Amino acid sequence: MTRVFSGIKPTGPVQLGNLLGALRHWVADQDDADTIFCVVDLHALTVPQDPSELRTRTLELAQLLLAIGIDPERSTLFVQSHVPEHAELSWILECTAAFGELRRMTQFKDKSTDAEFVSAGLFTYPALMAADILLYDTDRVPVGDDQRQHLELARDLAMRFNHRYGNTFVVPEAAIAKVGARVMDLQHPTRKMSKSEDSPQGTILVLDDLATVAKKIRRAVTDTDTDVRFDIVEKPGVSNLLSILSACTGESPEALAGNYARYGDLKTACAEAVVETLRPVQERFAEYNADPAGTAAILARGAARAREIAGPVLSRARTNLGLLETGPT
Numbered sequence: 305m306t307r308v309f310s311g312i313k314p315t316g317p318v319q320l321g322n323l324l325g326a327l328r329h330w331v332a333d334q335d336d337a338d339t340i341f342c343v344v345d346l347h348a349l350t351v352p353q354d355p356s357e358l359r360t361r362t363l364e365l366a367q368l369l370l371a372i373g374i375d376p377e378r379s380t381l382f383v384q385s386h387v388p389e390h391a392e393l394s395w396i397l398e399c400t401a402a403f404g405e406l407r408r409m410t411q412f413k414d415k416s417t418d419a420e421f422v423s424a425g426l427f428t429y430p431a432l433m434a435a436d437i438l439l440y441d442t443d444r445v446p447v448g449d450d451q452r453q454h455l456e457l458a459r460d461l462a463m464r465f466n467h468r469y470g471n472t473f474v475v476p477e478a479a480i481a482k483v484g485a486r487v488m489d490l491q492h493p494t495r496k497m498s499k500s501e502d503s504p505q506g507t508i509l510v511l512d513d514l515a516t517v518a519k520k521i522r523r524a525v526t527d528t529d530t531d532v533r534f535d536i537v538e539k540p541g542v543s544n545l546l547s548i549l550s551a552c553t554g555e556s557p558e559a560l561a562g563n564y565a566r567y568g569d570l571k572t573a574c575a576e577a578v579v580e581t582l583r584p585v586q587e588r589f590a591e592y593n594a595d596p597a598g599t600a601a602i603l604a605r606g607a608a609r610a611r612e613i614a615g616p617v618l619s620r621a622r623t624n625l626g627l628l629e630t631g632p633t
């Protein structure tokens with residue numbers, strides 16, 4: 305059976321781009337693959353975090369994943385720091401990656417430019433991400449378009465390691481959807497919507513109250529002329545709304561463009577579609593949120609299953625590398 309793995313950082317409240325670019329595909333993948341999903345709390349540490357907020361966000365992110373339809377009977381859902389194999393393989397892959405290739409990562413460049421404090425972890429971040437993926441003999445990784453370069457690196461590291469030390473890792477494929485893989489900020493439609501950027505009016509949070517969601521869409525920046533056309537370069541604002549509507553309805557953005565004569569009508573349709581997508585998620589989230597012990601138990605079972613898979617893969621890597629095995633005492 306195909307193995308699918310993906311992760312999401314507990315760096316802030318989940319936004320619509322996370323849902324449309326990645327999370328909805330995680331839910332669909334459960335039908336035909338062995339699915340493993342991870343709340344990557346160690347990745348969140350690459351920028352300073354408030355300890356009590358990090359703890360709450362990690363638990364609530366797991367509850368949100370359950371609310372969107374990650375089914376703990378069919379998927380393994382766990383928290384990255386509960387499985388210490390990730391940190392160990394990450395070191396090994398840091399020693400497999402070249403300084404120059406990490407320096408070329410555009411996410412590092414974006415997040416380090418103008419930052420007050422740039423941690424070494426922000427730089428080596430993609431090696432930890434590669435470890436997440438390679439530990440599970442992953443075939444396919446559903447992610448948004450912004451992760452394309454990191455996935456390419458994970459593949460390169462797997463191939464390099466296999467070449468140097470013998471066949472050890474499965475080489476994963478990225479799965480990037482055609483629609484919704486790059487949801488843009490509603491106020492700045494040339495930059496991606498993000499949960500850690502400070503753009504409250506441009507970012508739709510999955511748990512925003514529904515009246516606020518509709519208002520943010522109605523106030524989205526559109527483009528200078530008035531025709532509704534799907535053209536990302538010339539009409540980024542309108543095209544973003546068409547992509548969002550398309551991801552919510554399943555119709556193509558080009559076909560949808562023909563249905564609306566005015567921006568106002570497109571915004572109304574888009575707001576309705578997003579509100580109806582979010583409503584059931586919010587209702588289920590409230591149920592999981594009322595039962596933190598239940599969520600903790602699901603995560604504990606997930607971590608135990610994850611370790612059963614990750615342990616032997618890490619041992620394979622250790623042996624092939626030539627790390628001395630522990631003898632009997």
Ligand code: ATP
Nearest residue numbers: 313315321325326447448485486487497498499500
């Ligand atoms: P941060 O702002 O902290 O970098 P983020 O909101 O970009 O976070 P991640 O936790 O990095 O979100 O990503 C989780 C998943 O959501 C990834 O697969 C990522 O590609 C996807 N994703 C994030 N933002 C968008 C977006 N605007 N459009 C489509 N997919 C997205």
Ligand code: LTN
Nearest residue numbers: 309310311312313344347433436
């Ligand atoms: N780097 C990703 C989050 C992430 C991830 C992963 C995604 C960490 N580990 C493993 C897929 C597979 C991000 O910034 N969105």
